[in-house]
Amino acid sequence: MTAHTVLSVSGLDKQYSAFSLSDVSFTVPGGTLVGLIGENGAGKSTTIKSILGLVRRDGGEITILDHPAGDPAALADIGYVPDECPFHDLFHPLQVGKILSGIYSNWDQELYRSYLDKFGLPEKALLKTFSRGMKMKLSIAAALSHHPRLLLLDEATSGLDPVVREEILDEFLAFLSDEDHGVLLSTHITSDLERAADYVVYLHRGRVVLNGEKDVILEQYGKLVCSAADLERVDPGLLGGVRRGRFACEALVKDRTAFRRFYPELTVDRVSLEDIMVFTGKEDIQ
Numbered sequence: 620m621t622a623h624t625v626l627s628v629s630g631l632d633k634q635y636s637a638f639s640l641s642d643v644s645f646t647v648p649g650g651t652l653v654g655l656i657g658e659n660g661a662g663k664s665t666t667i668k669s670i671l672g673l674v675r676r677d678g679g680e681i682t683i684l685d686h687p688a689g690d691p692a693a694l695a696d697i698g699y700v701p702d703e704c705p706f707h708d709l710f711h712p713l714q715v716g717k718i719l720s721g722i723y724s725n726w727d728q729e730l731y732r733s734y735l736d737k738f739g740l741p742e743k744a745l746l747k748t749f750s751r752g753m754k755m756k757l758s759i760a761a762a763l764s765h766h767p768r769l770l771l772l773d774e775a776t777s778g779l780d781p782v783v784r785e786e787i788l789d790e791f792l793a794f795l796s797d798e799d800h801g802v803l804l805s806t807h808i809t810s811d812l813e814r815a816a817d818y819v820v821y822l823h824r825g826r827v828v829l830n831g832e833k834d835v836i837l838e839q840y841g842k843l844v845c846s847a848a849d850l851e852r853v854d855p856g857l858l859g860g861v862r863r864g865r866f867a868c869e870a871l872v873k874d875r876t877a878f879r880r881f882y883p884e885l886t887v888d889r890v891s892l893e894d895i896m897v898f899t900g901k902e903d904i905q
């Protein structure tokens with residue numbers, strides 16, 4: 620049996636006065652974590668808010684397990700973790716649970732308390748005494764405790780130390796052991812995605828410029844380091860962005876295998892997702 624598509628975004632358009640999100644399309648297949656990457660202002664939060672139905676879109680279709688975005692059934696299936704803890708500093712975790720139990724018909728207080736225990740969060744300490752990592756874990760515990768099928772995280776791992784990030788990423792992987800679950804994680808920390816993501820969607824100035832399986836992308840792209848003279852004779856159509864330094868030039872190679880066929884004498888290294896972002900984002904820098 621093939622897994623469900625947990626989230627489908629197709630041809631999403633949104634126009635603000637000075638920014639537009641244009642024709643954004645991608646899916647979150649069941650059992651997978653999709654990383655949404657992009658520079659500041661690329662449109663990641665606007666995309667996530669459109670999925671939540673918090674932003675009125677100008678075009679396109681969004682479905683969450685067959686329900687249209689904004690539909691109460693779709694909202695019940697989403698566990699949302701914003702970049703800042705949404706709960707008031709003068710509450711303690713048990714009070715947060717009580718409030719959420721009144722909002723979500725599927726709320727599972729036992730599961731919530733088991734997450735508090737697992738994450739080492741005191742049930743009756745005021746949130747103002749919590750660190751950023753503790754608040755983030757609380758938000759994740761809350762998002763998971765109404766049995767969502769899609770977890771949406773907007774920059775949730777930024778500002779956290781590597782140990783907490785690792786612990787949180789492990790929790791997402793556990794959530795994904797169910798084939799009907801999916802995670803969409805927007806982040807600047809591309810190294811998290813190199814470890815945990817199955818697919819990567821790269822938004823650049825409101826458009827999807829890269830969308831594919833992470834392992835395939837990392838295998839396909841490459842980085843050329845060469846002299847300015849060598850760069851001059853390379854077909855620019857094979858390159859995704861160039862950085863010219865005083866002593867050497869670097870360029871993003873869009874297809875390592877094809878490039879090697881044309882220029883076997885030039886060395887092409889492996890790239891990271893960050894390299895792909897930096898080259899594509901900066902375009903041709905002299």
Ligand SMILES: Nc1ncnc2c1ncn2[C@@H]1O[C@H](COP(=O)(O)OP(=O)(O)OP(=O)(O)O)[C@@H](O)[C@H]1O
Pocket residue numbers: 635636637638657658659660661662663664665666
């Ligand atoms: N309500 C709004 N009215 C007008 N413009 C908006 C509104 N919300 C967002 N924008 C603009 O849309 C663009 C994309 O913003 P968005 O928050 O989606 O980007 P982002 O990729 O999440 O950025 P960051 O990584 O900095 O959070 C920005 O230029 C922003 O100024």
